[in-house]
Amino acid sequence: MAIPSFVDRVQLVVRAGNGGNGCVSVHREKFKPLGGPDGGNGGRGGSVIVRVDPQMNSLVDYHRQSQRKATNGQPGMGEHRAGANGEDVVLPVPEGTVVFDADTGQVLADLTGGLSECVVAQGGRGGLGNEALASRTRKAPGFALLGEEGEQRTICLELKVIADxxxxxxxxxxxxxxxxxxxxxxxxxxxxxxxxxxxxxxxxxxxxxxxxxxxxxxxxxxxxxxxxxxxxxxxxxxxxxxxxxxxxxxxxxxxxxxxxxxxxxxxxxxxxxxxxxxxxxxxxxxxxxxxxxxxxxxxxxxxxxxxxxxxxxxxxxxxxxxxxxxxxxxxxxxxxxxxxxAPPPRVVIRPRAVDDTAGFTIKRQGDGEGGFVWRVRGAKPERWVRQTDFGNDEAVGYLADRLNRLGVEDELLAAGAQPHDTVAIGSGEHPVVFDFAPQVEVGAEILAPRGEDQRLNQPRGAVRRRREREAAHRAEHEAPVAEGDEADWRRLRDTRSEQTPAGFASEVDDVEVEWVGGDPYGSGDDGTGRDHD
Known part of the structure; x- marks a missing residue:
């Protein structure tokens, strides 16, 4: 079948690249067996961009090839190396092209005038490596975050010829x-x-x-x-x-x-x-x-x-x-x-945070015979769930800490959730489902910093041996004395007077100091406590 010379309406399936996974790595170097985490972040996935090309006058290039996909980001590596970003895919279109979402009919962009391009599928964010996840209480995380999936959607390109x-x-x-x-x-x-x-x-x-x-x-x-x-x-x-x-x-x-x-x-x-x-x-x-x-x-x-x-x-x-x-x-x-x-339309700028901390909702669903579930929806919780490696216990604990700090647990308790209730985060066919275990039941387990490497808390051998000697020395001098000498020992311990150059306490009369080999200070004392004129 011959390809038409003029095409003014096409439908495309576009998919952005996935973000690369973060890396779990510990720095290894001679004489530095525990050099700390050095896992790099994953690369960003490539996006799909529709851009105006003044040399084009038709959409015939997309008449046959109806699918376009960007490349994925590369995973992070050790030695603080981040993964490479995926390459963007640019779709050139004539000026006057209108971009629709084929599923909802929403106009995504009208590429006329100053608007020359739009991102129709955003690439996924790369996951953080364990170096970026380290903190004072989490010195060597044994996990990293997974990369996010890129957006996928079906778009419709419709050309409206620009003529006077x-x-x-x-x-x-x-x-x-x-x-x-x-x-x-x-x-x-x-x-x-x-x-x-x-x-x-x-x-x-x-x-x-x-x-x-x-x-x-x-x-x-x-x-x-x-x-x-x-x-x-x-x-x-x-x-x-x-x-x-x-x-x-x-x-x-x-x-x-x-x-x-x-x-x-x-x-x-x-x-x-x-x-x-x-x-x-x-x-x-x-x-x-x-x-x-x-x-x-x-x-x-x-x-x-x-x-x-x-x-x-x-x-x-x-x-x-x-x-x-x-x-x-x-x-x-x-x-x-x-x-x-004509006066230009008034533009009202309302800044909005990139990550809305209060952006989650909790609803109770399905009160029939099959039981009910607490459904948690929100950009942050759902993104965190997608980036969690559920095969790693530390990563699951880190997710629990983040949800707790966001206030999900408090909202569940306020909504009437009970321990062991079913909680689902996300929508669609594959939400993350778990049993609700509030912090008050977990107790001390949740107080310990998750993701902490105990090896880094152990001192070096020389430091450990020095501390052991100091502890033994303190134990030896603080040992209890005989009962008969207890009063004298307490009196000597509580003495606050300064020591004289002669080497004895000026306020204690019944103390005799005997020097071995003579008085080192030249005070005339023969070591028996008597002075010689």
Whole structure:
């Protein structure tokens, strides 16, 4: 099957990359057997970005390949090395592309004017390594956080051609012929209906003013209900500053005349919606055919009575085309002035924290025969659960500490939760389910810092031996004395007087000091407590 040359609507499945897992590692170096944690963080997953490319005019590149995926972030490594970030995937689109969420219909971005790109799928955050998780009470965590999964969604890209003037009318009314005559565009022209299957764009110059004109495929009564080509191509004139009705003066179909053709097209425009405020010009084309000029002059009074400007044209002779070019230029110029004079919308900035600490809710669900469950929902708790390695007891304890600090346990108790009730965090098919065990029951277990490596609390061998000697020395000198000497020992211990240079206490009379080898201070004391003159 041949690939069409113009595609203005496609549906894509986009998936961002997952974040890399954090690393659990302990620094190893000679003479430093316990160098501390050095596990790096995981890399961020790649995002999917839709970006405007001025060189593109169609979405045909996405007609066949409907899935795009970014790369994953790399896991962290030891020696403080973080994992590499995943590469972003950029989807180039023409200016005027509108990005929808295919599931909800929400408009994600309208890529016009200053908005040149948008992130349609955010890459997952990388998990923290055990180095980043270390603290004063958790010196060497034996766990790391897992990387988050990247976003996945189905989007719809819809191109709305950006033109200043849109030509609408019945098939074979001469719209393509007019745009080919007043611009350098080369649309396909033939003598049968629905020759134009895709919008044609042309650049028109009126004096020093330049603007663009779009030729929309022909409309027929009932197009809003799917007849003919339908009215889906009308989205290409939603951005137009003015609308030009092209009416065929040479038609011989029964029941058709300029007024009825205009009413039929206006009915289809009303069914599409959003075009009521656009200024209109009526062009009665093909006045060069027999009776064409007469038909135009007959319809002119009624059309002008509706407040419409009427221009009779002939592509074959060129009559009326110059007037049409300057008339459209005047409408575009006035419209641009009105839009420039309009006050810009007031922008109210309401800063919002990236991580909302109070962003969780607790509800009791399922009170039937199958029992009930306490459902915890919130960005933070659900993200923490996704990043937890439940095969690691320390990681599970760290998650419990975080939930407790966030206030989840207090809210569960306030809501009436009892010990051993079922608690589920998250929604969907795979929530994390556990039995509620409040802190008051856990007791001392929760007071100990989780993730602490006891090896790092042990002193080195030399320090340990010195402390053992000091402890033995204190025990030896603080040993209890005999009962008979207890009073003297207490009296000596409580003595606060200073020691004299002679080496004895000046306030104690019954203490004798005997020096071995003589008095080292030269005081004349022979060691018996008597002085020699």
């Amino acid at each position: 003037v849109g030509l609408v009318g019945f098939p074979s009314a001469g719209k393509s012929s007019i745009i080919g005559a007043i611009s350098s565009a080369k649309p396909r022209v033939a003598d049968y209906p629905f020759t134009t299957l895709v919008p044609n764009l042309g650049v028109v110059k009126a004096g020093d003013h330049t603007y663009t004109v779009a030729d929309v495929p022909g409309l027929i009564p009932g197009a809003s209900r799917g007849k003919g080509l339908g009215h889906e191509f009308l989205r290409h004139i939603e951005r137009c500053q003015a609308i030009v009705h092209v009416i065929d003066a040479a038609t011989y179909e029964p029941g058709r005349d300029p007024l009825s053709d205009l009413d039929a097209i206006e009915t289809e425009l009303g069914a599409h919606g959003g075009l009521e405020d656009r200024p209109r010009i009526v062009v009665i084309n093909k006045i060069d055919v027999p009776d064409g000029r007469a038909i135009a002059e007959m319809a002119r009074p009624d059309l002008e009575a509706r407040g419409l400007r009427v221009i009779a044209t002939s592509v074959m002779t060129g009559e009326g085309l110059q007037e049409l070019v300057f008339a459209m230029s005047e409408l575009v110029r006035q419209r641009r002035i009105e839009q420039a004079a």
